[in-house]
Amino acid sequence: MEQKTLPSWIAVDWGTSNLRVWAMDDSANILATQSSPLGMNAIAGDEKLSFEGVLIDLIDRWLPTDVPDGQAIPVVICGMAGAKQGWREAPYCEVPTAPADLAMGAVRPDVADPRISVSILPGLCQRGDADVMRGEETQLVGFMALHPDFSGWVCLPGTHSKWARLSDGQITAFRTYMSGEVFALLSQNSILRHSVDETWDDGAFADAVLAAKAQPSGFLHSLFTVRAGALVAKDGAVVPPGASVLSGAVIGAEIADVLGLLKAGDEIALIGAGKLASLYQAALLVHHHKAVPMDGAAITLAGLTRAHRVVIG
Amino acid sequence: MEQKTLPSWIAVDWGTSNLRVWAMDDSANILATQSSPLGMNAIAGDEKLSFEGVLIDLIDRWLPTDVPDGQAIPVVICGMAGAKQGWREAPYCEVPTAPADLAMGAVRPDVADPRISVSILPGLCQRGDADVMRGEETQLVGFMALHPDFSGWVCLPGTHSKWARLSDGQITAFRTYMSGEVFALLSQNSILRHSVDETWDDGAFADAVLAAKAQPSGFLHSLFTVRAGALVAKDGAVVPPGASVLSGAVIGAEIADVLGLLKAGDEIALIGAGKLASLYQAALLVHHHKAVPMDGAAITLAGLTRAHRVVIG
Numbered sequence: 110m111e112q113k114t115l116p117s118w119i120a121v122d123w124g125t126s127n128l129r130v131w132a133m134d135d136s137a138n139i140l141a142t143q144s145s146p147l148g149m150n151a152i153a154g155d156e157k158l159s160f161e162g163v164l165i166d167l168i169d170r171w172l173p174t175d176v177p178d179g180q181a182i183p184v185v186i187c188g189m190a191g192a193k194q195g196w197r198e199a200p201y202c203e204v205p206t207a208p209a210d211l212a213m214g215a216v217r218p219d220v221a222d223p224r225i226s227v228s229i230l231p232g233l234c235q236r237g238d239a240d241v242m243r244g245e246e247t248q249l250v251g252f253m254a255l256h257p258d259f260s261g262w263v264c265l266p267g268t269h270s271k272w273a274r275l276s277d278g279q280i281t282a283f284r285t286y287m288s289g290e291v292f293a294l295l296s297q298n299s300i301l302r303h304s305v306d307e308t309w310d311d312g313a314f315a316d317a318v319l320a321a322k323a324q325p326s327g328f329l330h331s332l333f334t335v336r337a338g339a340l341v342a343k344d345g346a347v348v349p350p351g352a353s354v355l356s357g358a359v360i361g362a363e364i365a366d367v368l369g370l371l372k373a374g375d376e377i378a379l380i381g382a383g384k385l386a387s388l389y390q391a392a393l394l395v396h397h398h399k400a401v402p403m404d405g406a407a408i409t410l411a412g413l414t415r416a417h418r419v420v421i422g
Numbered sequence: 423m424e425q426k427t428l429p430s431w432i433a434v435d436w437g438t439s440n441l442r443v444w445a446m447d448d449s450a451n452i453l454a455t456q457s458s459p460l461g462m463n464a465i466a467g468d469e470k471l472s473f474e475g476v477l478i479d480l481i482d483r484w485l486p487t488d489v490p491d492g493q494a495i496p497v498v499i500c501g502m503a504g505a506k507q508g509w510r511e512a513p514y515c516e517v518p519t520a521p522a523d524l525a526m527g528a529v530r531p532d533v534a535d536p537r538i539s540v541s542i543l544p545g546l547c548q549r550g551d552a553d554v555m556r557g558e559e560t561q562l563v564g565f566m567a568l569h570p571d572f573s574g575w576v577c578l579p580g581t582h583s584k585w586a587r588l589s590d591g592q593i594t595a596f597r598t599y600m601s602g603e604v605f606a607l608l609s610q611n612s613i614l615r616h617s618v619d620e621t622w623d624d625g626a627f628a629d630a631v632l633a634a635k636a637q638p639s640g641f642l643h644s645l646f647t648v649r650a651g652a653l654v655a656k657d658g659a660v661v662p663p664g665a666s667v668l669s670g671a672v673i674g675a676e677i678a679d680v681l682g683l684l685k686a687g688d689e690i691a692l693i694g695a696g697k698l699a700s701l702y703q704a705a706l707l708v709h710h711h712k713a714v715p716m717d718g719a720a721i722t723l724a725g726l727t728r729a730h731r732v733v734i735g
Contacts, residue, residue: 235650239654241649241650269646284643287645295600298611326639329599337553362639366642
C-alpha cells in the first residue's frame, strides 16, 4: 500500500448551494478534489449540520491522524462561508482593492479539530453605487494572477452576473445584474412561461441582443413582445422562439449597460462554462467583442492559491 | 311592489380574473351593477362553467321572463371574453384605429337564451413593435368620448401596464410594460423578497424614479442595489426601504421609456385608482408631469356606452 501524500494546504470554494475542495501540494498541483451539495443554504437550513463538521467529513481522508503543535494544515476558503449567515463573517473589503488586501482581510474561525487551520476570505463591496460579491472576488484574483496586464471588464455570468473592472492590478469597480434570476422567474413563473419552450434560434437571440442596445430604456416593454409577437403573427408566419427572444432581451440589456461603461482600450474577458457562458460569448460577438469563456473552477483555484501564499506569508 | 325597470341594454367588462356588469337605461344611467370573480381564467379552469351560464346567473333578475321576437336586450362585452380562450374570439383591430372601427369589429356568439343579444368587442393589436390589449381599448374609447380633444399618452397602470398614444380621434400606437408582474415576482419570489416589507419612504421612491431615468440601461443592475444597499450600509445609517426603491426602479424605468416617446405638446393622462395609480401619479410628478388618476370603471362604462351606440346603429 502506497504511502499517502499529505496535502500542504486545502483550497475551498463554499458557495450558496455548492461546496468544492481541493487538496494541494506546495507546487500548486492538485492532489485530489471533492465536491458536495452542502452549500451555505443547506447548512443554514439544517441545525444538525455545522460548517466545520461538513468540511471535515469531506476532507477527513486527506488529513493525518494527528499533527504536531503548530503544524496544522492550512485551509483557505472563499465564498459564502464568510457571509453573515455563514461560518464566520469576513467583513467586506471595499473597492478599489488589490489581491493582497483581500487575502489580508481573511478571518480565522475557532476550529475544534487541531489538524486544520482555517482562513475565510472576505467578499468585496462598493459604496455609492452599492454592490457586493462573495466568491467572485477570488475568481478575479485568480484571473489577475493569470493575466497580470489585463485592463478592462471581466464578466462572470450567473444567477446574479458580476462585471468587474480591473486596472493596474486592482479591482476598481463592479456591477451585479440580476439577469439570471430575472430570466428564471420570467420563463417559469410569469405569463411568458407559455411562450418559452425548448425551441431555440440563434438569429432571434442576436436580434433581441441588438434591440436591447438600440432601446436601452425599453426593457420592461421588450419582455411583453415575447408574448405579443406570437399573438399578432399572421397565419403561417414564423414566430421567433420565445426562449431566444427573452434570453436575448435579458442578456442583451445587461451587456448594453456594460458597453456604455467601456473606456478606450478596455478588454473584455468571460469566466464561465456551459450554455450560459456560450450565450454571453454570442451576445458579446453581436457587438463585435470576442471573449472566449475561461473555466471558472481553475480560476477560482488560482485565486485561492494566490490568497494562500499571502495568508501563509 | 314596484314595477321593475327593464334595462335597455347591459354593459359587461369581462377580465382575466373579474367580471363586472351594469344594467343601463337609454340615457346612459346605471340602473344596477354587479360583479363576480368569475373572470376568463376561472371559467377556462372549470368545465362546469360556461360564459353564457355565468353571465345569465349574474343578470337574470334584470331580465324579463320572456321577450318578443327581435326584442332581445343588447349585451355589449369588452375584455377577455373575446380572447382565443374566451367565449368567442373577436379578432384584434390593428392600430391606428378609431372608436367606431373597434365597435364595428364586434362578434356575436350564438346564445341559447332568447332574451339577450350579445356583442363582444375586439381587442387591439400593433404589428412591427408587436403588442396587444383586450379591455383597455374600451377604456381608451371611453376616455376619448370624455376628452375628445386630448392629444398625447394615456397610462393604464396594472399587472401589464398599457400606454396608448391618442391623436386626432385615433389610437395611433401603444406599448405594454410588464412592470406590475415583474414587481410582484421580484418582491415575492426573488432574493429581493428579504429586502421588501411594509416600510415605505416617498423620498426613496422619488430617488429611484430619477435614477431610472438617469441610467436607462441599468435596470437589471439597479434591482440588485435594493439588496446591496442594505448590506453595505454603515452601522447606524438609514437604509432606504426596499419596497420604495424597487417600486421606484420598476415604475421609473417604465415612465423613463415613455417620456422618451413624448412629442412637443403631448399631454399625459392616468386611468386607475388606489395605491398603484397614486404611485404612477407621484412618479410622473417627479418628472414634472401632472396627471390626476381618473376612475377606470367609469371610463370603461363610457367606452361600452359609446360602443353600444355604434353596435345598435
